[in-house]
Amino acid sequence: MMDTATHNLTVKRSWHFYDDAVMALASNLTVSTQNKAWTPLASRLLTTALGVEISTKTASYNTIGPYNDKLTSRTVAIWLDHGLGPYTRNYSYIILSNVKVQPMPELIKRYNDDEIFSCISNQDLFHAMAWLTLRRVSFVLRNNTTTMFSSQNSFFKINTRLNDAGAYLFNEATNDLSATLSHPTRINRIVTINIDRIGYGQGCIVLSDLATNVMIALPSSDPLLGASVTVTCKKNN
Structure with a gap:
């Protein structure tokens, strides 16, 4: 990943997929300025229903892609805060999908074992x-x-x-x-x-x-x- 506008933030990342987990690795996360860097882990709009639209359209990207309608809804965002630069760091974490809170202690023990x-x-x-x-x-x-x-x-x-x-x-x-x-x-x-x-x-x-x-x-x-x-x-x- 690179901040192509300024090159102030660069990092090499890889994701390793398994049946019930994804291992995320990153090396040389480099921030060359006194700015904070973070890695989004989840960013979701919490809605009560799922909408799907499948069609063929001819228009500009701004017309086809983002919608400009104003809305009010709950959101959730989770991220790794890497702190204030400049620095160079590595990190790793695990991603689990469709996991409820109750089995988490058992899963943590399993992955530790x-x-x-x-x-x-x-x-x-x-x-x-x-x-x-x-x-x-x-x-x-x-x-x-x-x-x-x-x-x-x-x-x-x-x-x-x-x-x-x-x-x-x-x-x-x-x-x-x-x-x-x-x-x-x-x-x-x-x-x-x-x-x-x-x-x-x-x-x-x-x-x-x-x-x-x-x-x-x-x-x-x-x-x-x-x-x-x-x-x-x-x-x-």
Whole structure:
């Protein structure tokens, strides 16, 4: 995110989606002036009903988009207050949807027990998050540079090496493991992710050091640009 008018506020963010939660990471939140910065977590108009309009219109954006009607209604806004600049900071938080107040203590205990904030990287060019009880790790690498990520607790251990920019997802099941890659601008390229596991199959090259290079072929044509590609390796040959 960038304040394009003045460049007084810049930050790199990523969101890591799971079945019942979203992990939000940010690095190098930089405020270069003596102003406050905040991150909106929720901003909603509280109404009694939901209206939906679907139609085809031809007009200016101001006519089609925002409505200028004056109204009075309750609103709610929640944000992270990062304080008065100048400074450079990192932060992380979890987003839960459709959660009522009553189960919150149980959910907080569950996520603490899962140690979900213990295996996070929010470096400037590399974001990673390991949900170790789920055996799932997601990465966002923003440039083509060799990057290592290691994580370990009582549930799970993983060591990976990436060389190419992109959004990655590693998932391990009882009988197999998989690596998924998406890149918004590159096509027709083979990308390798090195994982400290043994896996067999097409695109899975076992190395002598008890690791596997997973070779992921990006889409070969522009219409598929940004599509996710998955390679699955079996644990038994």
